[in-house]
Amino acid sequence: MTPSASPSGSxxxxxxxxxxxxxxxxxxxVAAFLVxxxxxxxxxxxxxxxxxxSQNWFPLALVTMAQALLMLNGGISLAIGPLVSLGGVVxxxxxxxxxxxxxxxxxxxxxxxxxxALTGLIVAYMRLPAIIVTLAGSFIITGxxxxxxxxxxxxxxxxxxxxxxxxQPTAFALLVLVLCAWKxxxxxxxxxxxxxxxxxxxxxxxxxxxxxxxxxVSFAVSGLLAALxxxxxxxxxxxxxxxxxxxxxxxxxxxxxxxxxxxxGGKGTMRGAIAGSLLLSVMINVMFFLGFPPVAQYVAQGxxxxxxxxxxxxxxxxxxA
Amino acid sequence: MKAASISRGLLRNPPLITLALVALVWIVAGLSxxxxxxxxxxxxxxxLSAIIGIVAAGQTLVILVGGIDLSVGAVITVTxxxxxxxxxxxDPTGLLGVVLTLAIAAVIGLAxxxxxxxxxxxxIIMTLAMATFLQGLLVLIAGGSAVSVxxxxxxxxxxARPFGVPAGIIVWIAVAAxxxxxxxxxxxxxRLLALGANPLAARLxxxxxxxTTFAVYALxxxxxxxxxxLVLGMNRQGYVGIGDPYLMTSIAAVVLGGTxxxxxxxxxxxxxPGAILLVTTTAxxxxxxxxxxxxxxxxGSLILALLLISGREAQR
Numbered sequence: 001m002t003p004s005a006s007p008s009g010s011x012x013x014x015x016x017x018x019x020x021x022x023x024x025x026x027x028x029x030v031a032a033f034l035v036x037x038x039x040x041x042x043x044x045x046x047x048x049x050x051x052x053x054s055q056n057w058f059p060l061a062l063v064t065m066a067q068a069l070l071m072l073n074g075g076i077s078l079a080i081g082p083l084v085s086l087g088g089v090v091x092x093x094x095x096x097x098x099x100x101x102x103x104x105x106x107x108x109x110x111x112x113x114x115x116x117a118l119t120g121l122i123v124a125y126m127r128l129p130a131i132i133v134t135l136a137g138s139f140i141i142t143g144x145x146x147x148x149x150x151x152x153x154x155x156x157x158x159x160x161x162x163x164x165x166x167x168q169p170t171a172f173a174l175l176v177l178v179l180c181a182w183k184x185x186x187x188x189x190x191x192x193x194x195x196x197x198x199x200x201x202x203x204x205x206x207x208x209x210x211x212x213x214x215x216x217v218s219f220a221v222s223g224l225l226a227a228l229x230x231x232x233x234x235x236x237x238x239x240x241x242x243x244x245x246x247x248x249x250x251x252x253x254x255x256x257x258x259x260x261x262x263x264x265g266g267k268g269t270m271r272g273a274i275a276g277s278l279l280l281s282v283m284i285n286v287m288f289f290l291g292f293p294p295v296a297q298y299v300a301q302g303x304x305x306x307x308x309x310x311x312x313x314x315x316x317x318x319x320x321a
Numbered sequence: 322m323k324a325a326s327i328s329r330g331l332l333r334n335p336p337l338i339t340l341a342l343v344a345l346v347w348i349v350a351g352l353s354x355x356x357x358x359x360x361x362x363x364x365x366x367x368x369l370s371a372i373i374g375i376v377a378a379g380q381t382l383v384i385l386v387g388g389i390d391l392s393v394g395a396v397i398t399v400t401x402x403x404x405x406x407x408x409x410x411x412d413p414t415g416l417l418g419v420v421l422t423l424a425i426a427a428v429i430g431l432a433x434x435x436x437x438x439x440x441x442x443x444x445i446i447m448t449l450a451m452a453t454f455l456q457g458l459l460v461l462i463a464g465g466s467a468v469s470v471x472x473x474x475x476x477x478x479x480x481a482r483p484f485g486v487p488a489g490i491i492v493w494i495a496v497a498a499x500x501x502x503x504x505x506x507x508x509x510x511x512r513l514l515a516l517g518a519n520p521l522a523a524r525l526x527x528x529x530x531x532x533t534t535f536a537v538y539a540l541x542x543x544x545x546x547x548x549x550x551l552v553l554g555m556n557r558q559g560y561v562g563i564g565d566p567y568l569m570t571s572i573a574a575v576v577l578g579g580t581x582x583x584x585x586x587x588x589x590x591x592x593x594p595g596a597i598l599l600v601t602t603t604a605x606x607x608x609x610x611x612x613x614x615x616x617x618x619x620x621g622s623l624i625l626a627l628l629l630i631s632g633r634e635a636q637r
Contacts, residue, residue, distance in 0.1 A: 128628055129582045131389075135569060136628065139621030146614030253449060263443050295460040302454025306447065310440035 023272050025311075026260065030275050033282040040289045051169040055236065057281040058171035059084070061274055062178070062229035063248045064255030066222040068273035071261045073198035073218055075123065075130040080226050080252045082141035084245025087112060087230020089145045092154025092240025101157050108231045109224060115141065116223020120216035138249070145242040154240040164235040171232070178225075182270060190217050198267075254301060255280050258308045276308075335579020336591035342627070343594045346601055354608060364487065366600050368555075371493035374596040375548040376567050377574040378500045379430075379541030381592045384575050385504070386537050387517040387584025388444030392433060393545040393571055395452040396426050397564025399459060400549030404475060405468040405559060415472035423546045429455070430542020434535045452568075460561055467560035470553050479554020489551045496544065500589045513537065518585030574599055577627050598627075 043049035063080050070077050090111050095104035119137050123130045164170055185191040193214035196204040205211045229248070234240050259276025261268030283304065287297050351358030376393050383390045400422045408418025429451065436447040470476060481488045504510035512533050515523040524530050548567065553559050577595035580587025602623050606616045 122625075126629065132572070132576050132582055132628055133625065135572065136621045136624035138569075139617045139624070141621075143614045143617030143619075143621065146617060147612065148614075150612070150614065250449065250453065254453070257446055263445055293461065295457040298453045298457025299461065300457075302450040302452075302457065305450040305453070306436055306440065306442055309442045309446055310436070313441045 023260065023269070023275065026258075026272060026275050026279070026308075030279045030282070033279060033286060037282050037286050037289070040286065047169065048167050051167055051171070053281075053285065054169050054172035054175065055165050056285065057278060058175055059229040059232050059236075059248070060251060060255060060281050061175055061277045062225045062232070063252040064259070064273050064277035064280075065178070065182070065270065066225035066229070067252035068256040068259065068261045068268065068270055069194065069218050069222045069225070070130065071198075071256055071263060072268060072270070073194050073215060074201070075215065075218065076253070076263065077119075077134040077137075077219075077222060078131060078249055079119065079134040079138040079141055080222075081245040081247065081249035082138045082145065083112065083115065083223055083226035084230040084233060084248045085242055086115070086141050086145040086148075086245075087227030088234035088237075088244060089149045089154070089230075089240040089242055090227070091231040091234045092156060093149060095157055095160070096155040101160050105231070108227050112224040112227025113220045114223075115227075117216055117220040119223070120219025123219065124212040124215035142243070149240050149242050152239055152241040152244075154234075156235050156238055156240075158238075161235045161238050164232060179274070185221070190214055194218055251280065254305055257305055260308070336588060336594065339578055339591055339594040339598060339627075343598050343601065346598065346605070350601070350605055354605075357605075357608070364490075366604055367597065368487045368489050369604075370597045370600040371487070371489040372548050372551050372555075373567060373570050373574055373599060374493050374593055375496050375544050375551065376571040377592045377596055378496050378589060379544035380571040381575050381578075381580060381587070381589045382500070382504075382513065382537045383444070383541050384572075384580055384582060385513050385517045385584055385587060386533065387520065388437075388448075388534075388537070389572070389582075390433065390448045390538070390541045390545075391445060391568060392429070392448040392452040392455065393541065393548075394564040394566070394568035395455040395459075396429055396542055396545035397549035397552060397567055398559075398561060399429065399455055399564075400426050400546045401553040401556075401559035401563050402459060402463050402468055402561065404472060404550065404553060405470045406463065408472045413473065415474035415476075418472050419474050419550060422550065423543060426546025426549070427539045427543040430538040430540065430545075431535060433542070434538035437538075438531045438534055456561075463561075467558050469558050475550050475554045476557070477554070478550060479557070489555070492547065492551065496547070497589065497593060504589055509533075509536070514585055516584075570596075570599055573624050577624070 038044050041049065044053055063084060066080055066083075067077060087108050090108050091104050094107045095101050097103075099107065115137075119133060122128060123133050164174075186194075190210075190213070193204065193209040193211075196207070196209050197211050197214045201211055204214075226245075226248075230245060233244060237244070255277035256268070256273045257276070258279050259268065259272035259274065261273050261276075280301070283300065284297050287300060288294070292300075347358075347363075356362060376397065380390055380393060403425060404418055404422045407421055408415055412418065433444075433448050433451055436442045436451075437444055440447075442450075478488050478492070483491070504513065512523070512528045515526065515528055516530060516533055520530065545564075545567075549564060552563060552567075556563065574595040575587070575592050576582055577598055578587065578589075578591025578593070580591060603616075603620065606619050611619065
């Protein structure tokens with residue numbers, strides 16, 4: 001490298017290359033599945049087909065990001081699904097009222113951030129294990145959603161449903177927007193702290209990273225993402241449902257794991273998690289089009305999750321030998 | 322002075338705290354609620370606790386070695402649905418079906434361990450994947466409909482009361498005695514705690530990590546299967562999703578009993594009152610006649626509150 005080369009630029013690309021390392025196989029598998037899907041369902045290439053596909057993918061991508069964000073700094077959340085339900089419920093009961101769509105959006109954002117931050121405060125400052133706190137939290141959040149809306153109901157304004165889940169690829173545009181926001185967040189000191197805290201909490205602490213604050217902010221942002229996914233699901237169905245999000249807890253973990261995010265923190269990348277959620281989404285769609293019964297998707301999901309973790313492990317051992 | 326040291330000793334002993342909480346809740350509820358302290362009602366609470374207690378026996382072992390088993394709910398569902406299907410008609414006692422089903426449950430546990438030992442998949446991922454896999458496979462094999470049980474042995478297990486004690490509670494006592502002996506009186510227990518506290522040090526000290534992992538997860542599967550048979554015997558019907566409530570409650574019972582979720586520290590002695598406490602509070606919340614929403618909130622707050630009292634992890 002010549003000294004005249006812009007040092008920050010080369011460093012940037014060096015880091016990007018490092019983040020992409022080990023993900024080549026995943027990208028290939030995702031691409032292969034996308035091709036299969038495109039062949040089975042040529043409509044994917046039309047605007048409407050692409051819109052529908054991205055609408056299926058979008059909430060899964062959001063919850064996977066929410067989960068991966070926590071897993072990257074050594075946490076985990078079992079309350080993702082209940083938060084999705086709560087986000088949808090809050091949207092459905094506020095948007096039809098005097099608050100209007102924007103008041104409702106604000107309510108969803110506040111609910112997600114506050115619940116996430118509260119969880120984070122308990123985990124970070126009381127030093128309780130995230131898995132149990134969020135397990136307890138999942139019951140409390142489900143309860144709140146059931147109190148607000150005991151049975152499916154409420155309404156999302158029709159124009160909003162049309163705008164989010166209509167024939168335009170709005171969902172994809174929103175996802176790009178979210179990814180840009182994530183990039184900006186990563187550029188802040190707190191964002192860098194997310195990776196640092198997961199990789200080596202003690203080292204991060206000694207280098208001046210506010211470890212506790214990073215954990216709280218991660219939980220808050222994660223809550224926000226999950227609640228927004230709930231808003232989107234509510235817009236898709238046109239109403240709120242207090243238990244609609246249940247399956248998202250496991251799927252968010254599955255997406256993150258498929259994307260190579262480890263459970264102990266510091267291992268994995270957000271781009272991997274996004275690719276993982278895309279793989280999961282495409283896989284579900286492909287199996288649907290191949291005429292498998294809906295439950296066969298679970299069988300495949302179980303096998304693929306184990307494979308996603310075991311194969312790189314084997315490849316690593318084989319390379320060493 | 323002596324009282325102070327005793328109370329400090331109590332606070333350092335999570336199983337005793339949980340037991341004291343159970344006693345407190347029972348006394349308060351017995352004095353304030355008509356019918357709570359009736360023998361029949363308390364016996365029913367213990368009978369329900371037995372199921373959670375047996376599932377949580379396996380979960381305790383797994384958490385002690387630093388793992389977690391997210392497939393216990395799925396194993397319960399598998400046994401509850403498979404038993405009526407594989408019990409042969411020519412066996413009037415139904416014992417053969419019971420043995421076959423328990424063997425299948427143990428094999429599922431072994432498969433969980435194999436994934437971890439041979440494929441190096443972390444416990445949480447392996448058992449999560451196993452749960453997902455079983456959930457799909459079950460619907461593919463059995464269809465979505467409920468199956469009624471005709472197996473004599475299982476019906477006996479769910480309804481018999483030798484000397485007035487429900488069979489489920491007797492099974493629980495046997496399981497508890499075996500697990501407590503294994504943890505505290507056998508080398509197996511020492512290996513378990515060593516492995517959970519520090520896997521590398523345990524391996525270097527000669528603990529056979531693979532064998533211990535196999536044993537622990539096979540036992541977890543076996544105990545879940547046993548609980549599944551009890552659930553089936555009490556319900557008389559197996560259906561998809563019958564085991565789902567037991568996953569989170571089994572973990573909660575272990576944590577309420579003061580066992581560290583990170584492994585290496587704890588005992589089944591705490592899980593037993595933990596299971597009873599969970600069932601008692603659920604019963605109380607039902608008595609108060611709260612809406613499902615409030616019930617869920619109270620349950621979650623209870624776990625959180627007990628965690629704040631007893632479950633603090635070591636400082637970083």
